[in-house]
Amino acid sequence: MSLNEAKKQLADAIATYEHLQLELSNKDNLEFYSDQEWHAHLSHLGLQTAQLINTSRTYDDNDLLSLLERKQSKLKRHSAWKKKHKKHVQQRKRQQLKKNEKWIKDIVWKVTVSPSVNAAAIATAKTTALSETQQQQTNDRKLVKTLSKKLALLTEIRALRRKKLENQGHFFADEGNAFFNKVKEWHQRNETTETPTQDEQQQQQQEKKQFAIHPEDTWHHMGIDKVAYNYWCGSDQSLETLLNTRRLWDQYILLDNNSDTNPHDHLHKVPPTFVAPAPPANAIWASYLL
Known part of the structure; x- marks a missing residue:
């Protein structure tokens, strides 16, 4: 039910109530009514009374009354907002006019x-x-001058330190190219000297063909890695492999000149542990850095 319909019904009910009061208070000419007029008058009053009672029962519901109250409060809020908004718009117009005048x-x-x-x-x-x-x-020029002086001092100190370290056997990648060039030359010489001739190649091929696995070198009928077997057991089957292995070992032998009792102690010995090179290192040690 809308609020306007409720207002209209209440206005009709109030008008009916006032009309009933007037009819009941008016006692003139009641004595001269006939039976038919009395019947019509009473039926009219009863109809209005029934309408009034029906209207009162309709508005006896609390939910309906709370709904109408909410709608009424909503209308009040809307009217207040409309009034405030209108006032705000007028104020903004006045402020804009003032700004325009000032501008x-x-x-x-x-x-x-x-x-x-x-x-x-x-x-x-x-x-x-x-x-x-x-x-x-x-300020920038002054800063550049001071920083350039500091850089010159630092580079000079760095050069002195690098020179000292180079004298001790250290080398650097950017300035120690001569040392690496010696190592490369040593490798190239070894490659040229160790390049086999055609006869040696044929002999090596024949030796490779003669390569055989010992029958006892098996393990639970599993296959043997021939490359690894040739690496570890090649000295037993090829003289060239044995000589190459001996040459590799001879690069790291030591000469013991301290013992005077036994002449056999002057022979070359294989060191029991890894021997650190004395600075500066020779080309053989440096070759393993490449």
Whole structure:
């Protein structure tokens, strides 16, 4: 039910109630009514009374009354907001008019009075900016000079330290190319000397063909890696492999000159542990760095 319908029903009920009061209070001419007029009068009053009772029962519901109250409060809030909004719009219009008037006055003042003032302000701003840039440039030049001096000192100290370390046997990748060139030359000489001739190649091929696995070198009928077997057991089947292995070992032998009792102690011995090279290292040790 809308709020307007409720208002209309209540207005009709109030009018009916007032009409009933008037009819009941009016006792004139009641004595002269006939039976038919009495019947019509009473039926009319009963109908109005029934309508009034029906209306009162309709509005006896609390839910309906709370709904109508909410709608009424909503209408009040809306009307208050509308009034406030209208006031706010008018206030904004007044503020906008004031701003427009002020803007017009400022434009007129700038056009008529302020050109000289603005020019002076622009000139002062340019001079201050120019002085700041010049000061910054001078500071940058001073900083570059100081940093270049420090860099020169650091490079000199670095060169002295590198020279000291090079004298002790150390080398560096950017300046120690001569040492690596010696190592490369040593490798190239070994490659040229160790390149086999055609007869040697044929002999090696024959030896490879003669390569055989010992029948006892098996394990639970599993296959043997021939490459690994040739590496570990090649000295037993090929003289060239044995000589190559001996040459590799002979590169790291030591000469013991301290013992004078036994002449056999002067023989070359294979060192029991890894021997650290004395600085500067020779080309053989350095070859394993490549």
